[in-house]
Amino acid sequence: MLPNELLMQLEALRAGKLNEDEHKKLRLALDELPNGEEETRTFNQLWNAWDALHFQEQGVKFAEMDLAWQATDDTELAEWYMKGQLSAANEQVIETRKANDPAFAKLLEEQAQLNSGFHDLKDDDFRQKLRKWEKDEKKPTAKLHTLRPNWRRLGVIAASVLVLMVAGANWFAQQNYSDEAIVARFYKQPPLGNTMSAGAAEEEAYLTSFAAAHEALEDKDFASATRLFEALSTQLPPEDFKEDDLRYYQDNLDWSIVLAKVGEGRPEAEIDVRLQRIIGDQEHTYYREAVALQKDLGSFWRW
Amino acid sequence: MSNYAADESRLQTLATGSDSAWRVLYDDLRSPFRLFFLKHTNWPPEQVSALYQDAMVVLHRKVTTGSLAAPLRSSLRTYLFGVGKMIYRKQGGAKTQWEEEVPEVAIPPGVEDRIAQREQAAWIRNLLNRMDEKCRNILRKVYLHSYSMEAIAEDLGLSGAGAARKRKYDCLQRMRKLISIEEN
Numbered sequence: 001m002l003p004n005e006l007l008m009q010l011e012a013l014r015a016g017k018l019n020e021d022e023h024k025k026l027r028l029a030l031d032e033l034p035n036g037e038e039e040t041r042t043f044n045q046l047w048n049a050w051d052a053l054h055f056q057e058q059g060v061k062f063a064e065m066d067l068a069w070q071a072t073d074d075t076e077l078a079e080w081y082m083k084g085q086l087s088a089a090n091e092q093v094i095e096t097r098k099a100n101d102p103a104f105a106k107l108l109e110e111q112a113q114l115n116s117g118f119h120d121l122k123d124d125d126f127r128q129k130l131r132k133w134e135k136d137e138k139k140p141t142a143k144l145h146t147l148r149p150n151w152r153r154l155g156v157i158a159a160s161v162l163v164l165m166v167a168g169a170n171w172f173a174q175q176n177y178s179d180e181a182i183v184a185r186f187y188k189q190p191p192l193g194n195t196m197s198a199g200a201a202e203e204e205a206y207l208t209s210f211a212a213a214h215e216a217l218e219d220k221d222f223a224s225a226t227r228l229f230e231a232l233s234t235q236l237p238p239e240d241f242k243e244d245d246l247r248y249y250q251d252n253l254d255w256s257i258v259l260a261k262v263g264e265g266r267p268e269a270e271i272d273v274r275l276q277r278i279i280g281d282q283e284h285t286y287y288r289e290a291v292a293l294q295k296d297l298g299s300f301w302r303w
Numbered sequence: 304m305s306n307y308a309a310d311e312s313r314l315q316t317l318a319t320g321s322d323s324a325w326r327v328l329y330d331d332l333r334s335p336f337r338l339f340f341l342k343h344t345n346w347p348p349e350q351v352s353a354l355y356q357d358a359m360v361v362l363h364r365k366v367t368t369g370s371l372a373a374p375l376r377s378s379l380r381t382y383l384f385g386v387g388k389m390i391y392r393k394q395g396g397a398k399t400q401w402e403e404e405v406p407e408v409a410i411p412p413g414v415e416d417r418i419a420q421r422e423q424a425a426w427i428r429n430l431l432n433r434m435d436e437k438c439r440n441i442l443r444k445v446y447l448h449s450y451s452m453e454a455i456a457e458d459l460g461l462s463g464a465g466a467a468r469k470r471k472y473d474c475l476q477r478m479r480k481l482i483s484i485e486e487n
Binding site for chain 2: 001002004007008015016039042043046047048049050051052053054055056057058059061062063065066069073076077080085086087089090093
């Protein structure tokens with residue numbers, strides 16, 4: 001038997017916690033024991049076995065954590081493949097699978113569509129910025145004028161007051177009744193957190209598109225928002241959706257399309273058709289908002 | 304001031320063995336690790352996922368036993384890549400050119416040999432089953448859950464860390480005796 005003191009040092013040595021002197025002393029002490037070498041070997045064997053048990057038990061825990069990931073592994077792989085981030089061997093693995101697994105091939109195709117949608121969104125966003133910069137460039141700058149005789153100044157002042165009144169009314173209308181102001185007043189971004197259940201790749205794709213459309217609306221990229229919401233409204237909702245979810249998402253799409261079209265400045269008739277559909281259903285989640293929006297769209301300040 | 308202050312603070316929580324902290328780390332590093340090995344090696348996705356789990360277990364061992372502690376010389380992410388690289392090599396992975404600087408990390412012997420590992424785990428389980436509940440409890444806490452001696456003393460109502468340490472080694476000696484009986 002090894003005394004506890006030596007056992008403690010032997011374990012410290014195994015953990016790399018002994019310095020050279022301590023190591024030498026331990027060696028000497030073990031050499032003095034008749035069975036020192038055998039005991040050292042047996043205890044090391046025991047500790048290795050403890051490591052193996054730890055490896056196994058902790059491995060089971062990590063394997064359980066991994067389960068939650070397996071549903072999204074293919075989506076992630078598809079993305080890396082499309083970005084050309086995989087080794088040549090792994091690209092080949094994906095291509096072979098694509099050829100033999102129709103579900104995976106479909107996933108790749110959908111991922112490509114989604115990527116292209118996001119690229120369009122980025123391009124549109126940049127285009128909007130360019131337009132805004134162009135507008136800012138064209139704004140008139142202040143000019144200096146020479147003073148006029150008094151009788152003319154009175155006329156100028158009167159005209160200025162009139163201009164100020166018109167400008168004030170115009171400013172008020174712009175601030176409160178422009179397309180953008182109305183959308184800002186009525187639009188509330190819904191929670192876009194992840195509510196997926198495990199394994200629902202279809203649901204994930206749907207919610208990602210839903211979030212992208214709302215982000216476009218939030219960013220005032222109305223053309224993209226209209227396109228994305230309309231694409232979603234023609235798509236079948238995920239099978240996993242409960243009845244309440246279905247109603248909520250459908251109603252939100254109806255309402256968001258109206259707002260996106262208002263923001264985009266689409267013709268009144270086009271907006272009205274969709275608005276009337278909401279107003280005609282008192283159970284619609286956005287019924288009240290639709291009634292108020294109709295009133296604002298017909299306001300005096302918009303003429 | 305360390306370059307890896309955030310990781311070192313995270314390391315402190317991980318060292319307690321907190322399952323939730325390990326879960327967060329597992330989720331944070333899984334995608335970067337998989338992408339790294341899918342990019343730099345010929346291993347297919349399933350094998351890379353298994354490699355990730357093995358690397359995490361080694362990291363868990365190193366952190367909970369205190370063999371990886373502050374000050375860190377690399378981020379936890381890079382360190383884990385280093386562990387993965389060593390296991391990859393031990394498991395016969397083909398030579399590859401790593402783009403980033405990945406450290407050489409010593410890993411415990413036998414990590415790559417699953418059969419030997421299963422046999423050893425079964426052996427120690429068998430020994431444990433032949434021990435009394437108290438010893439089983441204390442040894443599991445020390446070697447599987449990395450409890451500190453202070454925590455064990457508190458848990459078992461002992462006077463302090465010294466008493467807990469003595470109890471641990473007494474139990475380990477008993478385990479040793481069981482091996483002698485087995486051999487005879």
